[in-house]
Amino acid sequence: MSTAAAAAAVQVSAARARWIRVLVVLTLVSGTNYVVWRWLDSINWAAWWLAVPLVLAETYSLVDAYLFGATVWRLRRRGEPPRAPAGATVDVLITTYDEPVDLVMRTARAAQAIRGRHRTWVLDDGDRAGMRSAAEAAGLGYLTRSADWSGRPRHAKAGNLNNALLATDGEFLLVLDADQVPDPAILERTLGYFDDPRVAFVQTPQWFSNVGAADPLGSQASLFYGPIQMGKDGWDAAYFCGSNAVLRRDALMQLGVVGYVRDVEQAIRVALRRAGAILAVARREARSSAPALAALDRVSAAVGTARAALAGGQPVSEVTYRFQREVDEAGREVVAADTAGLQADLAVIASLEPRPECPSPGVTLVEPTAQWDLQQLDCREWSPLTALESVRALVAAVDVDLADEAQPLMPMATISVTEDMATAMRLHRLGWRSVYHHQVLARGLAPEDLRSMLHQRLRWSQGTLQVMLRENPLVQRGLHWGQRLMYLATMWSYLSGFATLVYLAAPVAYLVLGVRPVDTFGEDFLVRLLPFLVVNQVLGLVVGWRLGTWRGQQYNLALFPLWIRACATAAGNVWFGRSLGFVVTPKTAQGDGRPPWSLIRPQLMAMGVLVVAAIIGVTREVLGVAPTPEGTWVNLAWVGYDLLMLSIVLRAVHYRGPRAERETT
Amino acid sequence: MTEVQAGERPDVAVLRIEGRLTMVNAPALRASVGEAVEAGRTTVVIDLAACTFMDSSGLGAIVGGLKAARQAGGDLRIARLTPQVRTVLELTNLDRVLRPHDTVEAALDGG
Numbered sequence: 001m002s003t004a005a006a007a008a009a010v011q012v013s014a015a016r017a018r019w020i021r022v023l024v025v026l027t028l029v030s031g032t033n034y035v036v037w038r039w040l041d042s043i044n045w046a047a048w049w050l051a052v053p054l055v056l057a058e059t060y061s062l063v064d065a066y067l068f069g070a071t072v073w074r075l076r077r078r079g080e081p082p083r084a085p086a087g088a089t090v091d092v093l094i095t096t097y098d099e100p101v102d103l104v105m106r107t108a109r110a111a112q113a114i115r116g117r118h119r120t121w122v123l124d125d126g127d128r129a130g131m132r133s134a135a136e137a138a139g140l141g142y143l144t145r146s147a148d149w150s151g152r153p154r155h156a157k158a159g160n161l162n163n164a165l166l167a168t169d170g171e172f173l174l175v176l177d178a179d180q181v182p183d184p185a186i187l188e189r190t191l192g193y194f195d196d197p198r199v200a201f202v203q204t205p206q207w208f209s210n211v212g213a214a215d216p217l218g219s220q221a222s223l224f225y226g227p228i229q230m231g232k233d234g235w236d237a238a239y240f241c242g243s244n245a246v247l248r249r250d251a252l253m254q255l256g257v258v259g260y261v262r263d264v265e266q267a268i269r270v271a272l273r274r275a276g277a278i279l280a281v282a283r284r285e286a287r288s289s290a291p292a293l294a295a296l297d298r299v300s301a302a303v304g305t306a307r308a309a310l311a312g313g314q315p316v317s318e319v320t321y322r323f324q325r326e327v328d329e330a331g332r333e334v335v336a337a338d339t340a341g342l343q344a345d346l347a348v349i350a351s352l353e354p355r356p357e358c359p360s361p362g363v364t365l366v367e368p369t370a371q372w373d374l375q376q377l378d379c380r381e382w383s384p385l386t387a388l389e390s391v392r393a394l395v396a397a398v399d400v401d402l403a404d405e406a407q408p409l410m411p412m413a414t415i416s417v418t419e420d421m422a423t424a425m426r427l428h429r430l431g432w433r434s435v436y437h438h439q440v441l442a443r444g445l446a447p448e449d450l451r452s453m454l455h456q457r458l459r460w461s462q463g464t465l466q467v468m469l470r471e472n473p474l475v476q477r478g479l480h481w482g483q484r485l486m487y488l489a490t491m492w493s494y495l496s497g498f499a500t501l502v503y504l505a506a507p508v509a510y511l512v513l514g515v516r517p518v519d520t521f522g523e524d525f526l527v528r529l530l531p532f533l534v535v536n537q538v539l540g541l542v543v544g545w546r547l548g549t550w551r552g553q554q555y556n557l558a559l560f561p562l563w564i565r566a567c568a569t570a571a572g573n574v575w576f577g578r579s580l581g582f583v584v585t586p587k588t589a590q591g592d593g594r595p596p597w598s599l600i601r602p603q604l605m606a607m608g609v610l611v612v613a614a615i616i617g618v619t620r621e622v623l624g625v626a627p628t629p630e631g632t633w634v635n636l637a638w639v640g641y642d643l644l645m646l647s648i649v650l651r652a653v654h655y656r657g658p659r660a661e662r663e664t665t
Numbered sequence: 666m667t668e669v670q671a672g673e674r675p676d677v678a679v680l681r682i683e684g685r686l687t688m689v690n691a692p693a694l695r696a697s698v699g700e701a702v703e704a705g706r707t708t709v710v711i712d713l714a715a716c717t718f719m720d721s722s723g724l725g726a727i728v729g730g731l732k733a734a735r736q737a738g739g740d741l742r743i744a745r746l747t748p749q750v751r752t753v754l755e756l757t758n759l760d761r762v763l764r765p766h767d768t769v770e771a772a773l774d775g776g
Contacts, residue, residue, distance in 0.1 A: 166729075169688045169722075249688055253721030257757040260728055264762060315764040317731065318775065321740050400762060401732040408732050409725050 009205060009438050010226060010546050017075050023539040024069040030532040035062045037528050042519045047509075051517040054506050057499035064496070065536060067489035070482075072227050072543050074234025081437060082192030090118035090187060090246075091170035095160050096178040097125040101134050103445075104178045108140050111176065116187040121168060125160045143167050149406040157242070158412040158419030165252065165411055173252070177243040179445040180206070186441040190246045193435045200251035200432035201424070203229065204244045204439060208446035216648070216655045217453045218551035219446030227543045229436040235482035237428060238436035239490075242420035243444070251432050255423070256411035258430065264316055264400050271397035272310070275303040278390045285390075295330040299391060302326035306398065317400045327395050415470045417580065418463025425471065425487055429478035448657030450599055450649075457555075458562055461494045462580050465570035496556060497563030504560075504606055504642055507635040511617025514627050521631040557645040561602040595653040603649045610639045610646075676739065678706035679769055682716040686723035694723070698730035698741065707739025710772045714745035719753050731763070742772035 012020075035058055043051045092111045096104045104122060111120040121141035124131045135142040145154070145163050155162070161175065172191065176182060190202040205225035211217075232238050240247070279300050286292035306323045310316070402408045413422035424434065447453040473479060473487035509515040518525060540549065572578040597604070614636055620626040678701035686694060694711075701709055711727060713719075727743065734741040744766040746754065754760045766772035 166692075166725075169692065171688065250721050253688070253725050254757055257721055257724045257728060257759055261758040261762055313761075315760065316762045317740070318764055399735060401735045403736070408728050 009207075009440050010222070011438070012075050012077055012227065012230065014077075016542065016545065017077070019542055020072050020075065020539070023535060023542055024073055026535045027065055027532070027539050028069055030528075030535055031062045031065050034528040034532045035059055037524075038518070042525070044516050044519050047515045047517055050506060050509050050515055053502045054517040057502035060495065060499045064492060067485060067492055069539075070235075070485050071231035071489055073231065074482075075227060075230045076234040076436070077230065078233070078435070078437065081189050082195055084116065084188045084191035085195065087117065088172060088191055088194070089170040090116065090172045090174060090191070091164075091168040092118050092120040092174045092176065092182075093123055093161065093164050093168070094121065094176045094178060095123045095125070095157055095243075096131070097157075097160075099178040101128070101130050104131065105134050105138065107176060107178055107181050108135065108138065110181045110184075111174075112138070112140070113184050114174075114182055114187055115184050116191070118174070118187060119168075119170065121164060123160050123164050125154075125157075141168075146406070152404065152406045153414070154406075155410070155412075155414040155419075156417065158410070158414045158423075159406070161412045161419075162256075162407060162410050162414075165249070165256075166407060166409070169249075171249055173247045173249060175243055175245055175247065176442065177444060180243050180442040181209075181444070182244075183441045183443075186244075187246070189439060189441060190435075190437055193437070194246075194248060196433065198431070198433045199248065199435055200427045201240050201245050201247040202435040202437050203238055203240055204437050204441045205229075206241060206244055207440040207443055209443040210445050210448065210658050212658050213548075215548065215551050216651045217447065217450065218555045218648070219453065220548065221552070222547040223544055223549045223552055226438065226547055230438060232486045233434070233436040235486050236433060236480070237483040237486035238424075238434040240420045240424035240427075240434065242418070244442040251427055251430075252411035252423075253409070254430065255426055256409035259410060259413075259426070260402070260408050261316075263402060267402065268310070268316060268320065268398055268400075271394060272303055272307050275300075275394055278394045279303070282391045289334075291334045295334045296391075298330040298333070299327055299394075302330070320399050323398050324395060327391075416463045416466040417459055418467070421464060421487075421490070422467045422471065425467065425473060425476065425479070428483050429476055431478065448655075449596075450652045450655060451596055453652070454559075454562060454599060457559060458566055461563060461566035462570045462573075464491055464494055465566055466574055467491070469570060469574040493556075494563055494566060497560040497565075497567065500557050500560035501564070503557075503638075504610070507638040507642070508609055508613040510627075510631060510635045511613040511620070511639070514620070514625070516627055516631065521628060521634040525634070526630075551648070554645045554648040557642070558603060558648050593656075597653060600649040600653055603646050607643060607646050610642055614639050674708070674773075676706055677708045677710070677773065678704075679710045679712055681712045681714070684715070685718045686716055686726070687718070687720045688722035691722040691726035694726040695729045695733075698726075698733055702733050702737045702739065707734055707737045708773065709734050709739065709741045710769050711741065711743045712745055712769055713743060713747060713750050716747060716750055719750045721753070721757065724753060724757060724759055727763070728759070742766060742775060744769045744772040 035055075038055050038058055043055055045051065092114065094104065094107055094111060108120055108122055111118075114120075119141060121143055122131065122135040123143050124135075125145070127144045132142050132144075143164050145159070146167075149159070149163065153159070165173075172194065174182070174187065174190075186204070190204065193199050193202045206221065207225070208219050211219050229238055279296055283293065283296055286296060302323050305326070306319050309319045309322075396403060411423075412419045413426055416422045428434065447456055467487075468491040473484045473491070476484070479487070506517055509517070540553070543549075569578070569580050573580050617626065617632055617636060617639075621629060621632045626632045680694070680697055680701070682694070698709055701707075709730060711730070727741070731741040741763075743763055745768065746765045751760075751765060754763070754765060764775060766775055
């Protein structure tokens with residue numbers, strides 16, 4: 001594929017779109033015919049331990065084919081974009097963490113040169129002096145996290161953007177990764193879509209300038225930034241992909257406010273639910289002090305009142321305000337009644353650094369003024385009652401300030417390491433529209449070695465699976481069914497690792513042990529399977545015409561260990577709060593020129609097993625101990641296909657980036 | 666666009682919004698609330714009688730002000746909403762957090 005052709009983005013003609021529909025129907029009919037036959041009439045129950053996983057894997061693949069068919073059924077070809085409005089205000093936000101200053105500045109200077117009114121900002125999460133001086137010298141805005149973020153969750157890129165949202169004020173935001181050099185026309189070509197007041201964002205392709213025609217790492221996602229996004233767009237479900245997209249600030253802020261309300265309600269509900277247990281602990285701690293126990297009773301009653309008020313639909317800020325006041329009152333009663341306890345408390349306070357703005361409790365006993373009343377809340381932790389740590393935590397949790405987070409408003413979703421997909425889904429839930437504009441308007445840099453590529457893929461798949469587990473699209477209110485299916489399609493595709501494992505194991509079991517998961521590999525089998533395989537491949541060819549999709553197909557299978565790991569770690573993260581982890585590899589693999597074999601160990605083992613199985617299978621056939629000759633041939637062909645797919649990792653492991661490739665050729 | 670009235674009580678500030686409260690002047694509102702709170706006027710009432718239009722950034726500034734007031738031991742209340750502002754409030758569910766009061770006095774009395 002030539003650079004020019006790719007940069008223009010391959011368009012889909014109306015005729016091709018019609019052919020695609022015909023092929024989708026043929027694929028699904030033949031696939032359903034095959035899989036129904038497999039379930040009803042061909043499972044070899046004698047070898048159920050292999051037969052059942054195999055038929056499940058095949059069913060998985062059929063569902064995948066349905067979802068893919070649904071995606072490409074409604075390819076949306078938008079043509080020329082509407083004219084950009086004059087006078088729109090735009091903030092161009094370039095996110096960076098540790099990329100070289102030169103690289104960021106290359107993008108930033110190109111961003112300055114974009115036509116149309118805009119202001120360019122560098123969002124430096126690395127807070128680097130060199131980055132700051134370079135940005136300021138070029139007349140760019142430069143932003144780092146505000147003080148509110150210190151000691152609170154940073155939420156990576158989503159946090160970086162959320163911080164910038166509060167520091168900027170343009171109507172629209174163009175988001176660019178540090179390496180994505182924009183075309184001067186990027187705003188002219190995208191802003192016109194916002195004439196429709198329901199459009200929340202316009203996504204353009206991500207296209208990599210450092211990838212050669214062979215693309216050994218399969219970085220050029222031309223199937224995704226092409227038929228798949230066009231198909232999702234057809235279902236009003238174009239994805240936001242984190243870069244090269246223009247977003248409407250009002251849509252994001254609305255998402256932020258809605259999210260704030262949801263999070264506050266959730267936090268308070270949880271806090272009040274746990275209150276019973278917390279108060280029980282506090283009661284044990286305070287058992288020697290009758291006034292403290294009386295106060296705890298009062299807190300207990302306040303919890304009950306708050307719960308009832310919330311259930312009755314009273315606004316949360318009122319409920320929490322009254323709850324806090326009530327707890328303060330209870331605290332003051334203890335102060336009044338328990339002077340002895342107060343003396344002890346004063347001793348403790350004396351040993352602490354006094355906060356000058358907090359009036360001394362001694363003074364308040366003499367003269368409780370309005371002034372003291374006001375500052376009482378701020379100095380809540382000084383009262384003997386709330387000195388009971390657990391109750392203090394409860395009081396803090398029953399509030400509307402989301403004190404654990406740097407900002408109450410987090411417009412970019414923080415539930416996943418791929419904040420973009422989660423944000424898009426939430427926007428779609430609120431009824432916002434999205435647009436995929438199929439024209440390359442920014443050129444970026446793909447990872448140049450296997451390790452970085454694997455790391456990136458792992459992050460994407462983990463992020464997608466996090467969203468699936470936390471906000472399952474099938475049950476999200478506000479999405480229509482087409483949108484649900486489009487989100488499911490992406491998530492579903494990341495489960496393929498388990499099916500691949502079965503597809504690798506089944507031919508090995510047959511060739512080595514003579515285990516037949518299917519009743520027959522003969523004519524009954526071939527006559528049903530072959531039409532499905534052939535039509536499915538033709539569909540792939542027509543959809544991926546001139547896009548070079550072969551690489552992607554290979555990696556879908558070859559990266560099976562990565563997909564499985566993504567599932568395991570995402571589930572561990574969402575359900576058990578574990579860290580997502582990283583692609584671990586010795587650092588020496590990077591610099592010394594030796595291929596990082598350890599990264600592809602599972603694939604090497606799989607290839608070894610397949611080759612040995614093929615040899616054994618042929619030997620068994622020759623010796624006449626194989627179950628059937630056609631079974632041997634079918635399984636040998638199957639092994640050959642697996643090997644062809646897996647072999648891409650052998651090229652990838654030797655790959656040193658486009659520059660190295662040019663030097664050697 | 667924002668006029669700050671001291672209020673009769675020493676701990677009260679009434680902020681009157683004139684015209685549109687949007688992404689353009691939302692930062693200014695955040696700053697006004699911050700100043701009031703810092704000056705000890707921790708009970709802040711946003712008087713919206715003259716606010717003709719509010720967008721989500723405006724709501725965001727109000728939420729930011731609520732957090733600032735609460736963290737200083739006070740509170741933030743909203744009063745005299747125009748129909749458009751009330752609609753925006755309901756659209757984002759923010760009315761489940763903040764009660765729209767009919768008068769400034771009611772806002773001051775309310776919890």
